[in-house]
Amino acid sequence: MEYVSVSSLESGMVLSGDLIAPNGRFILPKGARLTQKNIMSIKIWGVSRVPVAKPPDREGAPDSDILFSSSVMEEAREIILERFSGNPPQWPVMEEIFSVAVMDTASRLSEGDVPLRPEIFNSHFSDIPEGSAEKTDMEALLGAENGLATLPDVYARISDALRSPKSSATHIADLVSKDTALSAIILKLANSAMYGVPGKVDSILRATTLIGGRALSTLALGVSATRLFRGISVKWVNMESFWKHSISVAVIAQILVSRKNPRAIEQLFAAGMLHDIGRLALFRHAPRTMSRLIADASAEKLPLDFMEREVLGFDHGELGGRLLERWNFPLSLSSLIMSHHKERERPKNCASAVLAAADVLASVTDEGGSGSWYAAPLSEETWKAADLPSSVLEMTIRQARRQISEIYNLFQGSD
Known part of the structure; x- marks a missing residue:
């Protein structure tokens, strides 16, 4: 070479x-x-x-399609256009997102991957059995989930430490070390491409020094909450795809925010991991209702959160945020989860806008899915709040593909 x-x-x-x-x-x-x-x-x-x-002769070669045939590029464009319900991008950054998604899809097609198409997605919801009525009001769901999923004492102590200005890095490392499984995941993350540090991080105290005590606490809380839902099995939902989507949003969000505010990496990673936790609660307690909502949303070419609000009166983000509040998670996390779909239109700050952008990017680059095949575009206001140049998008997706695979395998091996 x-x-x-x-x-x-x-x-x-x-x-x-x-x-x-x-x-x-x-x-x-x-x-x-x-x-x-x-x-x-x-x-x-x-x-x-x-x-x-040695660069090949460029004479007559189109810049954008040089790596892929015209048929592959056309198929990729059709797939991404369908992702946005057949609506072409309406403003410059969405045009860039569309272009990046097309190139990413073309790359997958050229490698032999078969992207999920709507007709295949819809076929999973053709035979949903009848059953007794399911409780789908917010308070009933919160009560049912609160009784089933209780964070162990160690997580409550981590949460307390995160809120206390007196907590030292040594104290936080000691708390995390009390949970062997949690410690193993944190160490693997510290040694992953997410941080890219030279040498091996072989102790929680070293990880705490590297990441920062409060940042590590936030990361630990995010990891711990996902473990409560790992055993859910829903006939109509591919849970491996669900977790891959969550990890994809986490990875893309932390890459984006690292370009603006590296101190928020762990907060955005945890928020990405947990952003659809409310949908998991709905899958657990109202599986038939959710299966019908997924089928109806797909038939109408709508993102699933649109259908949730129309039928239930709230979306999974609101439910997830309320759950985290009940578990005494920091407001900085619960508020991000609660409003992550609303932020597509009315972003409050950089962090919420970055999470909304990461969700859209993960969806249109086919990095897993949580029950919604169609994606809603970002608003200009959201990208403005993220305060990032559109030039970061292509590099972010290329960087994310490697990290997503690494961190997904890390979590798969931690059950």
Whole structure:
């Protein structure tokens, strides 16, 4: 494999291998054609040399479709257009999201992946049996869930420590260490590409020093709450796909926020992991109702949260936020969960806007799903609140693909 000094890079050069930053983060895939924007990013990441192949003759080759055939690109465009209910993007950042999603889908198609199409998705809901009436009012669901899912004492202590300004890093590390399974997950996360630290993090105290005591507490709370729901089995919902979507939103959210406010990485990661926890409660206590809502939303080409509000009077975000409040989670987390779909239209701050953007990106790049095939577009107000340039979108998705796989496997191995 031939390497070229970063100072000798030119537009049009093609990578002969995946490009990885010194901290272990994925930057660009093998086969990517370098642009001036790519080269600038490579320099920012601190890469000193780059694997490149001799660039092919570019005469007559269209820039955007160079890696994929026209038939693959057209199929990818049709899939993403259908994701947005057949509505083309209406403003510049949504055009960029659409373009990034098309290229990501084309890449998957060229690798032999078969993206989930609406006709296949709908076939899962053709035979939903009748049964006794299910309680679907908010208070009944909260009462039922509160009785079934109780956080162990160690999590209550972590939550208390997070709220106390007097808690030291050593105290928080000691609390997390009391739960062996939780400690194992936290250590794996600390050693993952999410942080990209040199050397091995082999103790919770070291992880606390690396991540920060309060940040680690937030991460621990997010991880712990997901463990309460890992055993749910719903006939009409692919739970592996559900958890992959949750992890995808978490990874994309933390990558996006790291470009603006690195101190919020753990908060956004935890929020991403938990953003659909209310839907899990609905799956557990009202499975037939939810199956019908999924079928109806798909038939009408609507995102599922639209149908939830129309029929139930609330959406899964509101239910999830209320659950976290009952479990005494920090308001900074519960409020993000409670309003993550409303933030598509009326964002309150950068964190809520980033979570909403991550949810849309994870949905349209087919990184798992939580029961909704169709996606709603972001509003201009949401992206403005996120305060990020649209140029980060393509790099974020490429970086996320590697991390999603790594962290998904990490959680799969922790049950």
